[in-house]
Amino acid sequence: MSQRQVIQMSTSHASYGVCVLGTEVFLDTHRSTPKGATSFDVHATSAVTVHIIHSPMTKPMLNSRWPLDPDIEVVVTIGVTSKTVNDNKVKISYYGREENEISVAWLYLTCVDISLDVDVSRNGRVRSKGKDKAKWTWGPDGQGAVLLVNCDKDSPSTVGTDSSQVDIHTPADLQDMSVMLLRTQGPSSIFADYQLVLHVSESDADKVRVFHAIRSDSHPRYKPVLGPGMLSCLLDCVRSGENTFYVEGLAFPDAGFSGLVSISVSLLEVPHKYSPGTPVFTDTVVFRVAPWIMTPNTQQPLEVFVCSIKRGINSNEVFLEELQALLRKANCKMTICSEVESRSDRWIQDELEFGYVEAPHKSFPVVFDSPRNRGLKDFAFKKILGPDFGYVTRVPPGCDACSLDSFGNLDVSPPVTVRGKEYPLGRILIGSPLPWASGRRMSKVVRDFLYAQKVQAPVEVYSEWLSVGHVDEFLTFVPAYDRKGFRLLLASPTACFKLFQEKQRQGHGEATQLVGMVGCERRSIDDILADEGLRNDNKHVQRCIDWNRDLLKHELGLSEQDIIDIPQLFILRGSRAEALFPDMVNMLVLGRHLGIPKPFGPLVAGQCCLEERVRALLQPLGLSCTFINDFFSYHVLSGDVHCGTNVRRKPLAVKWWHVVP
């Protein structure tokens, strides 16, 4: 309801009004036209510009008067702020058939300047008088300010995120907010007759909170003025000058919330003491709440999280030592979650996903806590949320999460271009059942959240054919110097059978897997190749992976040369598949250093033929393969290296507001 101001003209008394610099005032002359009048003209003092809006058929008469056509509109604008009240004058004269002046309508106008300003051009500075401030557009040439969800915790004394607090506890918290300035100018006495109201719509009020910086005495005070349950605020002590506001986001884009939030200031005329006031002018700014963004494997790793499990046959002490060695090579920090903190839950990949938010003035990492909620349930909230480290979660109704809600089932591709459409932040991958199949599926609240972030448009792949059902069981991405900057690795039964047949032909059919593993059945290449049941299982698995392969080629714009088949066998338990030996694509990717589950494949000339093949496939890309023994510590419990680790990575260099989703 953005509107022109309307002022009723009258021939019986002078009218008075206020006009905001650069805006149109519509002079309603129709209902004051005196009887017998046939034409009119308009004169005004120098700062006033008069616009006569008429149809192409209506023309001014020779004496520059206008016929009294009901569709003619008189609009005025003023280009200079008033020095004194009523210093602009407009006179409308009405003329009769004999060209005589019948009567005159006078209007006295005071021009004020009111402007609500934000960082429209996304350079970290608030520019005065931005154009189209109520419009938000994507792309490098786009405009519109950005808001961060204030989901970190800058003050140690508070419980939960800063956005859950109605007050500001530490000045550091202001850094997470966007600055909004209100500038007013005009004769001070005019503001006594009008009200200035800052307001937000009902639907936006729970997405945003606005604090007014008030300089009282020596130290500044920040008064909450808009937010949940606070739709408007009368700015009582307005005079010429500048008011500073700090704006924080309270909610990420989600189903039913595009991410756009508008804030307006209105100048109200209050003609009657009981009247709610009618607006003379409204200025609106729009923010978009920054989306939560995931980081692909091709981004530089900053910190690897892993759980320590000391006791029992499935202790991971040796695993941690091997991992530590890899991290030293990759020059990456390791953060160990103790058995107390993890409550003996080792699957840290599944409990959380690291991402970030970014605005022109600030960026910080944000952990997305999965609704999976096993032993690591409280880890993200208690141990990761902190100063400049945000937290977000989504909980399905009834807290009803399934295995596909684990974030091992959530991944993101490196940047891709698909038939001309660019995804410079990559595309999110979610594992799902086939589209019509009911049963296990990632919770709608989580999927809705992921889709609503928009800038990494999700692709749902088919992972429900696996017992655990996670995408990280059959695919991963590794960096590469050539082509698109990465390769997609896919687990491949066909490649494994082909390798084993090759080895059999070379006379190594008796070579066995799992050499030296206590309590494990050691099967030879001959034995595996002769197992008809295993062959059928893997035929099905290969079809499922091929279904995804074609989908991923299509949705990520990949060609055959962008994909590498990693030899791997699966076995069906009931109707669903599990890796037969440590699942090599379930790897940890740290720059060019890969931590790959040690497959314990058949030894040929003292060498594991699986490791040898994987090295042959990946080393030419400049990748360094470290095979890590996760057999008893992870594999036998239905996961591998990737499932047991989690990496915080460097944000992508591309600004999300430059993306065109």
Added chain:
Amino acid sequence: MSQRQVIQMSTSHASYGVCVLGTEVFLDTHRSTPKGATSFDVHATSAVTVHIIHSPMTKPMLNSRWPLDPDIEVVVTIGVTSKTVNDNKVKISYYGREENEISVAWLYLTCVDISLDVDVSRNGRVRSKGKDKAKWTWGPDGQGAVLLVNCDKDSPSTVGTDSSQVDIHTPADLQDMSVMLLRTQGPSSIFADYQLVLHVSESDADKVRVFHAIRSDSHPRYKPVLGPGMLSCLLDCVRSGENTFYVEGLAFPDAGFSGLVSISVSLLEVPHKYSPGTPVFTDTVVFRVAPWIMTPNTQQPLEVFVCSIKRGINSNEVFLEELQALLRKANCKMTICSEVESRSDRWIQDELEFGYVEAPHKSFPVVFDSPRNRGLKDFAFKKILGPDFGYVTRVPPGCDACSLDSFGNLDVSPPVTVRGKEYPLGRILIGSPLPWASGRRMSKVVRDFLYAQKVQAPVEVYSEWLSVGHVDEFLTFVPAYDRKGFRLLLASPTACFKLFQEKQRQGHGEATQLVGMVGCERRSIDDILADEGLRNDNKHVQRCIDWNRDLLKHELGLSEQDIIDIPQLFILRGSRAEALFPDMVNMLVLGRHLGIPKPFGPLVAGQCCLEERVRALLQPLGLSCTFINDFFSYHVLSGDVHCGTNVRRKPLAVKWWHVVP
């Protein structure tokens, strides 16, 4: 996840597959390429078309063989349905550096035809093999089938709407549904190795129900196969031929539901008895659920609903007689709701709104029941819902409705064109507070519903300045033969004061209003004009109406000549306004016959000067004004003629799917 079928080729054994007529099959040759091969060619039997997809740089060699470039793809299509299984053959030959044939991969293909069809061209007929069936587009050249919400009650034995029943109770109910045909063709034995599954996505499953017409014995049976909790259905007895399905809508478009519903059929290959099957082919059709559409005052009236209140000082017996006389002139049916049915609630305008739904094959009226819920609460559900008369309602959380939820606060404009944009079904008008003001507002669930219907894009006007707060207290639309086919009537204090001043100047200052009304204060024109408080009240009211006037000009594309000011005074009670005398714009519009609240204005020469003025304004448009006495029966209870009546009108001639929203 619409995908090509992928078939793995092999040089060690022949491959077999099924291909759907007109679809692409991708032959995956890359992983079967023999060692040493440098080129290949493809030959096939006559019905098969081979497509080699390659980059512009790759060219066939002189001998029409292709180099083994990893980015070359081999795709085949078949144009004729198979007579027998495996009657199409494809042979890929691989050649070495010396142009010798190294090995060969064979593929046997059976071609079947599968097509899911609906009334894509919106002419009431199901066409076979429509193009782009999964696409729904607006406009006269648009395409895509339409679904009705089966919200009427065709069988008297059921409780609630037909859509709330899982079964079909009467064959008449099939008329409210859309027909969907599944056509299959091919060698019958092939269907034994494959499954056909009809399916709907999780998010669409609660919006739609599908019945399969099964001809068993003599009488047809309709088996529910898809719907809430039924995401897929295995069609077990598929053979060449046609299957008929009936589809009903269960939900109107709303917040979070665009109105689009997709239904698919998939052909599944089931290579393993435990496997969920992998899809070979999917055909998808899309429906849009027909929106609920309101009818403007310019539509022909069919039936007027009114309540009978017999007892007490506010009895409306005389009112009903006067109304009956008007309806006779307007040739319109009158339906009286008894005092028992209405539980003494006379405000039938506020309890419900008549609209309709339309599909190419069927249209019926639908009553929208307001969440207002006073005495007339059950009337729409119990007395109006019936065969081919639908029902819909929206209930705010906690049943928390306010005065602005009454449907006297809901109106629709006649068809308009606004700066080139056409609204051929008009625009819905909703009364609201000023955008930032908290307090009384129409429930979000009702507004969400109205916005989601899309084809009558709502405009929120400012009505909250009124005590009752309804749009019908200050505006209405009447038909006109000229200009846009209608006029907007606005209540106008300015026009009323002007009229009274005129009469005062003519020497009628002592003329009094409310002559002959028992127990009412009779005020003279002089008295009214001298009342400074009343003048201030009406100045505020005029500002509020002017605010709407400019908004409506802008949002409905109106000019001054499309608006008529109807003289009316208001008075403030606290900070909100009420009509000072019967509110003339609160009229009943029945074609050219208007039932206007009798204003009991000052008598000048034995004539009510208000009636005289209103006649002078409206009769030139061909309108006939009947002033109806509603003073004690409605006006003193805070409503007038419009509030006490409700009109079912003829649907608009324009098809809603021709609108471009």
